[in-house]
Amino acid sequence: MMRTWKFQRTKIFPRAIILLCAFMLYCIPPGIPAEDGGPPCAFDQIHDQAALQAAQLRIQDAIQARKAQKDALLDEHESYTIPVVVHILHEGGDENISDDQVHSQIRILNEDFGRLPGTPGAGEGVDSKLRFCLARLDPQGRCTDGIVRIRTALSDHQTFQRPQLGALSFWEPTRYLNIYVVGRIAGGVSGYASFPDGPPEEDGIVVEHNHFGNVGSAEGRMGRTTTHEVGHWLGLFHTFHNGCGDDPCTDGDFVCDTPPASAPHSGCPWLVNSCHNDEPDTRDQVENYMDYTSDVCRNVFTAGQAERMHATIKEIRSVIWSDANLQASGCDEDYTPPDDCVVAADFVALHREICIGNSIEFMDRSLNKATRRLWTFEGGDPASSEESNPEVSYAAAGKYSVTLRVWNAEGGDSISRSDYITVQPPGTGAALPFNAHFEADEFPPAGIEINNLDGGISWERDSLAAVSGRYSLRINNLVNTNFGSVDEVLLPFLDLSSIPADCTLSLGFHWAYARSDPNFSDELLVLLSTDCGNTFTRLFYGAGNSLATGPTQETPYIPKDEEWRSARIDLQEHRSARYARIKFVNVTDGGNNLYLDDIAIGTSADLTVDVRNESRGHFNVAIAPNPSGGDAALSIFAPAAGQATISVFHILGRKESRHNVVLQVGRNSIPLRLTHVPAGTYVVEIQVESQTMTRRLVKLP
Ligand SMILES: [Zn+2]
Numbered sequence: 001m002m003r004t005w006k007f008q009r010t011k012i013f014p015r016a017i018i019l020l021c022a023f024m025l026y027c028i029p030p031g032i033p034a035e036d037g038g039p040p041c042a043f044d045q046i047h048d049q050a051a052l053q054a055a056q057l058r059i060q061d062a063i064q065a066r067k068a069q070k071d072a073l074l075d076e077h078e079s080y081t082i083p084v085v086v087h088i089l090h091e092g093g094d095e096n097i098s099d100d101q102v103h104s105q106i107r108i109l110n111e112d113f114g115r116l117p118g119t120p121g122a123g124e125g126v127d128s129k130l131r132f133c134l135a136r137l138d139p140q141g142r143c144t145d146g147i148v149r150i151r152t153a154l155s156d157h158q159t160f161q162r163p164q165l166g167a168l169s170f171w172e173p174t175r176y177l178n179i180y181v182v183g184r185i186a187g188g189v190s191g192y193a194s195f196p197d198g199p200p201e202e203d204g205i206v207v208e209h210n211h212f213g214n215v216g217s218a219e220g221r222m223g224r225t226t227t228h229e230v231g232h233w234l235g236l237f238h239t240f241h242n243g244c245g246d247d248p249c250t251d252g253d254f255v256c257d258t259p260p261a262s263a264p265h266s267g268c269p270w271l272v273n274s275c276h277n278d279e280p281d282t283r284d285q286v287e288n289y290m291d292y293t294s295d296v297c298r299n300v301f302t303a304g305q306a307e308r309m310h311a312t313i314k315e316i317r318s319v320i321w322s323d324a325n326l327q328a329s330g331c332d333e334d335y336t337p338p339d340d341c342v343v344a345a346d347f348v349a350l351h352r353e354i355c356i357g358n359s360i361e362f363m364d365r366s367l368n369k370a371t372r373r374l375w376t377f378e379g380g381d382p383a384s385s386e387e388s389n390p391e392v393s394y395a396a397a398g399k400y401s402v403t404l405r406v407w408n409a410e411g412g413d414s415i416s417r418s419d420y421i422t423v424q425p426p427g428t429g430a431a432l433p434f435n436a437h438f439e440a441d442e443f444p445p446a447g448i449e450i451n452n453l454d455g456g457i458s459w460e461r462d463s464l465a466a467v468s469g470r471y472s473l474r475i476n477n478l479v480n481t482n483f484g485s486v487d488e489v490l491l492p493f494l495d496l497s498s499i500p501a502d503c504t505l506s507l508g509f510h511w512a513y514a515r516s517d518p519n520f521s522d523e524l525l526v527l528l529s530t531d532c533g534n535t536f537t538r539l540f541y542g543a544g545n546s547l548a549t550g551p552t553q554e555t556p557y558i559p560k561d562e563e564w565r566s567a568r569i570d571l572q573e574h575r576s577a578r579y580a581r582i583k584f585v586n587v588t589d590g591g592n593n594l595y596l597d598d599i600a601i602g603t604s605a606d607l608t609v610d611v612r613n614e615s616r617g618h619f620n621v622a623i624a625p626n627p628s629g630g631d632a633a634l635s636i637f638a639p640a641a642g643q644a645t646i647s648v649f650h651i652l653g654r655k656e657s658r659h660n661v662v663l664q665v666g667r668n669s670i671p672l673r674l675t676h677v678p679a680g681t682y683v684v685e686i687q688v689e690s691q692t693m694t695r696r697l698v699k700l701p
Pocket residue numbers: 041042043228229232238
């Protein structure tokens with residue numbers, strides 16, 4: 001029976017992987033860092049399940065059509081060669097791997113996909129007839145070694161930043177397999193890949209440098225992370241995809257000759273048999289490249305997997321291995337490359353529109369190892385530079401050209417781009433204070449922008465929970481399966497200099513959040529730009545325990561009053577910015593509802609006044625333990641900082657004590673010592689501003 005792709009499955013399945021990966025920490029051989037304990041491959045986290053299903057059906061149809069035509073998929077060609085470009089994104093450390101390390105990985109891909117005799121890839125599987133060639137000609141037909149090197153802080157990135165890797169460097173994906181080698185992928189992930197028929201601008205694979213190849217920074221490894229990711233890129237699922245499923249052929253990884261597996265494996269557990277719905281009931285194929293087992297354990301692609309990969313290259317990736325493309329990329333057998341290529345000038349800047357006084361980082365991405373370079377920046381300061389990544393500022397409005405000249409032993413090259421940079425006078429933002437309570441019917445409120453980058457689930461106005469008034473802002477991560485997608489709340493441009501000089505400038509807001517699984521968390525970031533919105537620095541980051549305010553639950557989270565938390569961020573160092581922009585960013589991981597309310601920017605008074613002026617107080621008071629032997633604590637949740645008076649009376653009216661306390665925003669714990677009073681019932685009275693709350697406390701004998 002064919003299992004349809006159930007929505008529920010897409011929510012639950014990635015979690016199962018992470019749960020198991022917590023165990024994997026203990027299975028990683030000594031000497032290999034366990035990192036954060038995340039999944040080795042982020043495939044299940046980053047892919048939209050609906051898109052995967054569409055691609056899956058396309059591949060499946062191609063297989064069926066070819067079978068119907070009795071078309072021998074594997075025998076048409078001797079082999080199918082795929083040109084590869086390797087983009088090394090580095091920060092000048094070990095992650096700027098050597099050419100030798102790149103070549104070692106290309107060799108391993110050919111050994112593994114070719115089941116090359118006498119190599120570690122010669123397992124019990126098949127020769128998939130897929131081959132890989134480091135490109136010898138770039139998209140413009142220039143001589144290249146197939147390696148692009150860029151110095152960039154994005155070498156350490158999170159998967160949601162994937163589009164920016166493409167903005168740095170990206171070769172036509174129908175013609176080249178784009179491989180990004182990076183310093184670090186957040187979350188303990190060693191690699192991730194696009195699936196066939198996915199968004200063209202994110203096509204390719206990303207691998208951490210110490211999992212790429214088997215020499216240099218990957219010494220001791222065997223390059224199987226890249227083999228595995230290229231398997232995804234060619235249409236393969238994990239062998240444990242969908243768990244055991246119903247039918248080992250038409251469910252699971254949709255490959256008949258890979259035995260079903262309930263979950264990923266680590267190490268080399270040869271005798272595990274986690275599913276019994278296959279006939280004959282065979283053990284799990286832990287030696288398959290598409291499991292998570294150790295590098296040394298994996299050496300098999302099956303005939304069924306080869307069939308899927310061939311269907312993919314025939315149906316979806318049909319240009320890349322064509323004779324015409326092999327000739328154009330220098331991967332044709334008849335092409336004889338020169339020993340060394342002349343340098344080919346190229347550069348990139350991620351931000352090309354700035355305000356006067358702001359600066360831009362230019363990045364040299366010339367091919368073939370420039371040994372010398374000279375930049376010329378029209379209108380820029382500096383006007384010229386010999387650095388790889390010069391930082392250039394512009395003092396006047398206008399459009400400016402940039403020229404880069406580069407040389408190596410084989411010769412020189414230059415590139416000029418006119419009107420590459422646009423510089424505008426900065427505006428002046430709105431005067432402070434700024435307040436957003438989300439009470440008005442208009443949504444988004446005037447001046448606030450909602451940036452729904454994936455067009456899916458996003459921020460909306462919510463009436464189920466609020467700190468002030470009736471409404472808050474909420475994003476429903478519980479139904480958001482586009483893991484890693486980013487949704488932004490952009491505040492208007494503000495003039496942070498518009499408060500009195502002797503006042504402290506702060507940003508305050510309230511949030512509430514719960515997870516749906518203790519192993520998963522969505523993320524909340526608050527970011528600030530002082531260069532017209534081009535670059536942002538982080539003011540606040542919350543995830544996991546630092547973000548959750550309520551109990552983990554699989555039902556939609558609606559916070560209780562006392563479950564709201566607040567943050568106050570000091571903005572003193574940014575108070576000269578007259579055109580500043582702040583944004584709140586949700587990065588989803590399929591967790592639960594995240595709420596925001598009462599965003600305020602201004603002096604301390606602006607922040608507290610805004611909460612105190614409310615009609616509804618949200619103080620929450622509790623005493624524990626109660627009854628008590630004499631030592632108890634009073635817990636007060638305060639929506640704003642302020643003073644409270646705590647009085648303790650005997651139930652008959654006799655006053656025992658009275659004292660003032662200073663309340664911080666959020667939870668306050670105040671000791672209640674009743675060791676000196678007789679046993680009995682007491683009343684604790686808490687006075688805050690105009691409100692009085694009372695609680696009973698029983699003192700035990
Ligand atoms: Zn994977």
